[in-house]
Amino acid sequence: MLDKNTESIKTIFRDYYKKNKNRINSPSRLKEREFGYLSFDGFMHRHISVSDFSDFLENIIYKSPKGVYASCSYYNHPAKNMAEKEWKGSDLAFDIDADALNLKCKNQHDHWICKNCGKVGKGSRPNNCTKCKDNKINVLTWSCSNCLGATKNEAIKLFDILVKDFGISQKDISIFFSGNKGYHLVVENSVYEKLDRRERREIVDYMLCKEISLQSLGFDKKFSYSQLIQHIPLSNQPGWPGRIAHFFTDYETGSSADSLNFSEKIAEIYSTKSKFNKIFKQSVISLRSNIDPSVTPDMSRIFRLPTSLHNKSGFAKIKCGDILSFEPSTQPVVLSSEPLKINITFCPVFTLKGITYGPFKKSTETLPTFASVYLLLHKLATIA
Amino acid sequence: MVDIGKEDYAKYPFLPETGAFVKTLNFTITDLLNSDYNILENAKNRIIHGFKHGISPTSISNVEVEIFSFPLALLLIKSTNNSYAISKFALAESKRIENFLLNERQSVIPKLFEIILKIQPIEINDDSIDKWAYKIPLNSYLPRSLHLRGVNWRLVNRLVDQGFVYVKHKELVELLRSEIYEMIISKLDETKIPPSLLENKSISKTIKEIQNSMPRPPLNRSNIVFTGEYPPCVSKAIEMIKNGDQVKHYGKFLMTTFLLRAGKNVDDIIKMYPTSLGFSQSITRYQVEHIAGLKGGGTKYSVPSCKTMKTNDFCFKTEACGSIINPLQFRNKTNMVKKNARQKH
Numbered sequence: 001m002l003d004k005n006t007e008s009i010k011t012i013f014r015d016y017y018k019k020n021k022n023r024i025n026s027p028s029r030l031k032e033r034e035f036g037y038l039s040f041d042g043f044m045h046r047h048i049s050v051s052d053f054s055d056f057l058e059n060i061i062y063k064s065p066k067g068v069y070a071s072c073s074y075y076n077h078p079a080k081n082m083a084e085k086e087w088k089g090s091d092l093a094f095d096i097d098a099d100a101l102n103l104k105c106k107n108q109h110d111h112w113i114c115k116n117c118g119k120v121g122k123g124s125r126p127n128n129c130t131k132c133k134d135n136k137i138n139v140l141t142w143s144c145s146n147c148l149g150a151t152k153n154e155a156i157k158l159f160d161i162l163v164k165d166f167g168i169s170q171k172d173i174s175i176f177f178s179g180n181k182g183y184h185l186v187v188e189n190s191v192y193e194k195l196d197r198r199e200r201r202e203i204v205d206y207m208l209c210k211e212i213s214l215q216s217l218g219f220d221k222k223f224s225y226s227q228l229i230q231h232i233p234l235s236n237q238p239g240w241p242g243r244i245a246h247f248f249t250d251y252e253t254g255s256s257a258d259s260l261n262f263s264e265k266i267a268e269i270y271s272t273k274s275k276f277n278k279i280f281k282q283s284v285i286s287l288r289s290n291i292d293p294s295v296t297p298d299m300s301r302i303f304r305l306p307t308s309l310h311n312k313s314g315f316a317k318i319k320c321g322d323i324l325s326f327e328p329s330t331q332p333v334v335l336s337s338e339p340l341k342i343n344i345t346f347c348p349v350f351t352l353k354g355i356t357y358g359p360f361k362k363s364t365e366t367l368p369t370f371a372s373v374y375l376l377l378h379k380l381a382t383i384a
Numbered sequence: 385m386v387d388i389g390k391e392d393y394a395k396y397p398f399l400p401e402t403g404a405f406v407k408t409l410n411f412t413i414t415d416l417l418n419s420d421y422n423i424l425e426n427a428k429n430r431i432i433h434g435f436k437h438g439i440s441p442t443s444i445s446n447v448e449v450e451i452f453s454f455p456l457a458l459l460l461i462k463s464t465n466n467s468y469a470i471s472k473f474a475l476a477e478s479k480r481i482e483n484f485l486l487n488e489r490q491s492v493i494p495k496l497f498e499i500i501l502k503i504q505p506i507e508i509n510d511d512s513i514d515k516w517a518y519k520i521p522l523n524s525y526l527p528r529s530l531h532l533r534g535v536n537w538r539l540v541n542r543l544v545d546q547g548f549v550y551v552k553h554k555e556l557v558e559l560l561r562s563e564i565y566e567m568i569i570s571k572l573d574e575t576k577i578p579p580s581l582l583e584n585k586s587i588s589k590t591i592k593e594i595q596n597s598m599p600r601p602p603l604n605r606s607n608i609v610f611t612g613e614y615p616p617c618v619s620k621a622i623e624m625i626k627n628g629d630q631v632k633h634y635g636k637f638l639m640t641t642f643l644l645r646a647g648k649n650v651d652d653i654i655k656m657y658p659t660s661l662g663f664s665q666s667i668t669r670y671q672v673e674h675i676a677g678l679k680g681g682g683t684k685y686s687v688p689s690c691k692t693m694k695t696n697d698f699c700f701k702t703e704a705c706g707s708i709i710n711p712l713q714f715r716n717k718t719n720m721v722k723k724n725a726r727q728k729h
């Protein structure tokens with residue numbers, strides 16, 4: 001049996017799917033993909049094959065699950081178990097999540113809540129409650145415009161590398177807002193679909209600039225000054241050498257080095273190792289795309305179906321037409337604005353569709369359904 | 385037009401032109417044997433030199449002799465029916481080809497690589513990136529670079545642009561190593577031994593000579609057949625490979641050396657890699673054969689010690705391992721251990 005809150009959310013989700021079934025598009029290569037859904041009782045149903053998408057949606061309305069998923073892989077037998085599916089290929093998929101970026105704002109808006117005494121604290125959780133010393137503590141990861149801006153930035157960098165370095169045509173790349181705090185980028189391209197796990201891992205390391213070697217960039221400890229000048233990458237070069245060189249030439253050292261020409265400037269910085277290493281590290285951090293390394297190589301994973309609802313926020317996963325102008329706190333907010341009364345135990349401030357709510361503490365509020373559901377799903381409120 | 389001549393036929397037996405040339409001359413084996421040049425002698429030397437030095441001779445004194453000694457060498461080595469010697473020969477021949485490729489004239493290289501790679505590497509004539517000679521598509525680069533050691537092979541350390549990876553001439557040859565080997569193997573597969581061949585006295589005498597100088601295989605597989613349960617580290621590697629997980633080099637190395645000692649052959653081991661997960665058969669084969677000592681200098685690798693496995697973070701020690709120092713000593717004593725445990729309580 002589901003509790004009252006869950007029942008209410010389930011009904012709201014059902015209404016959404018009923019109203020929007022025509023807006024949910026069938027994924028490409030429908031019959032080759034594995035589908036799955038997570039029901040509100042917590043059970044994950046996987047290894048489902050779909051031959052008629054509207055039948056599948058009818059079933060989704062009937063079941064009203066917490067989450068709906070489709071594989072990024074194509075199989076001969078998507079409904080069989082993993083070993084018998086017969087893999088044919090996979091989209092090249094990337095995941096960017098705010099929680100992995102370790103942003104400073106997390107300390108401002110993430111909280112912990114003691115399950116025993118209800119004490120609420122800011123930042124990362126302590127081992128024991130500071131008030132009652134109990135160790136049963138809930139963690140609340142929240143998000144703000146800074147988090148959403150940062151993930152968007154990572155998505156833009158990734159898109160750029162995919163187009164420039166990997167030569168993937170823009171029309172083969174779909175950027176989705178994940179429905180919570182991040183983005184999914186999916187490449188559907190016959191050249192890349194056959195890559196195996198290990199090959200996908202190489203691509204991940206490339207995006208993360210992981211273990212990039214100075215020597216291969218042209219910085220060899222054994223070089224004389226003139227050799228160094230010759231080997232230093234130029235900022236008009238493609239790939240990592242060009243991007244990193246560009247970062248260096250734009251970097252204002254505040255010293256006389258700034259007036260030198262490109263290669264001479266870099267060589268000058270290189271002559272002071274500690275300074276060079278510091279700038280190099282900065283360049284890598286700011287240029288790489290901070291994707292989740294475990295997602296891309298895992299071809300057996302299923303991803304949230306575009307236009308379906310996220311079970312932690314009640315927002316939809318949606319395709320971003322233009323990533324630059326995309327509004328992550330407005331466009332994915334798809335549930336109704338009908339008023340819904342809730343009892344809030346506690347919640348930090350949050351902004352949806354341009355309106356700021358909270359902070360609230362032990363109060364009963366009537367908020368638009370999308371905002372109430374957001375708090376209900378975070379277990380910060382109950383139906384009043 | 386690329387001008388490919390007779391000398392190239394001698395250097396690169398995989399060229400379609402070489403095959404066509406041999407056909408037009410329409411020689412029979414008897415013709416070959418009766419020719420003024422000692423083709424049989426040359427074929428024999430090719431094989432034996434390869435056994436000794438790991439590479440077939442790279443000097444060409446007579447182009448025709450070289451051209452014809454290759455198919456004859458295929459017949460001879462195949463007649464020995466010894467798979468170890470056949471692999472040794474294929475490896476020595478591919479080393480010879482690599483050697484030629486490294487010193488090849490610029491004008492014919494793209495054509496040669498196109499035949500090997502099935503796609504044309506694009507030549508770079510740009511001064512700003514002059515250290516690179518060619519670029520090849522990313523999806524041709526990745527499966528080949530993955531099994532090469534050294535940070536310079538990692539994608540992140542490459543110039544990658546518009547879906548192409550830049551490589552130097554020497555690197556291109558290295559990337560294609562396993563393909564070159566495969567081409568020799570497929571030539572061997574195509575070779576049919578005419579039943580009358582062995583009736584020829586000089587042929588059967590030469591085969592004997594070859595057999596006498598054949599290297600001994602590094603492992604005597606027949607008398608050690610492992611029947612028990614695998615040690616935890618080996619089971620772990622097998623399980624990971626079956627699931628398509630990335631297995632650290634040492635894990636694969638342990639599994640391969642162990643299974644070879646346990647009486648499995650190269651093919652059995654290759655079959656353990658699920659093709660459905662996109663493992664490239666030929667690369668797996670290359671790696672397994674390398675460890676089996678069939679490739680790359682023929683070093684015989686032994687099963688690494690438990691200490692080595694620990695240092696390389698691939699030891700999954702359980703009670704059953706006890707105090708063994710090499711995974712080969714593993715005997716499952718779990719039942720015994722359990723019995724003792726029960727007695728205690």
Ligand code: SF4
Nearest residue numbers: 617690699700701705
């Ligand atoms: S102790 Fe030896 S046999 Fe046992 S898991 Fe470790 S390496 Fe393997």
Ligand SMILES: [Zn+2]
Nearest residue numbers: 114117129132
């Ligand atoms: Zn408490």
Ligand SMILES: [Zn+2]
Nearest residue numbers: 105144146147
């Ligand atoms: Zn934030």
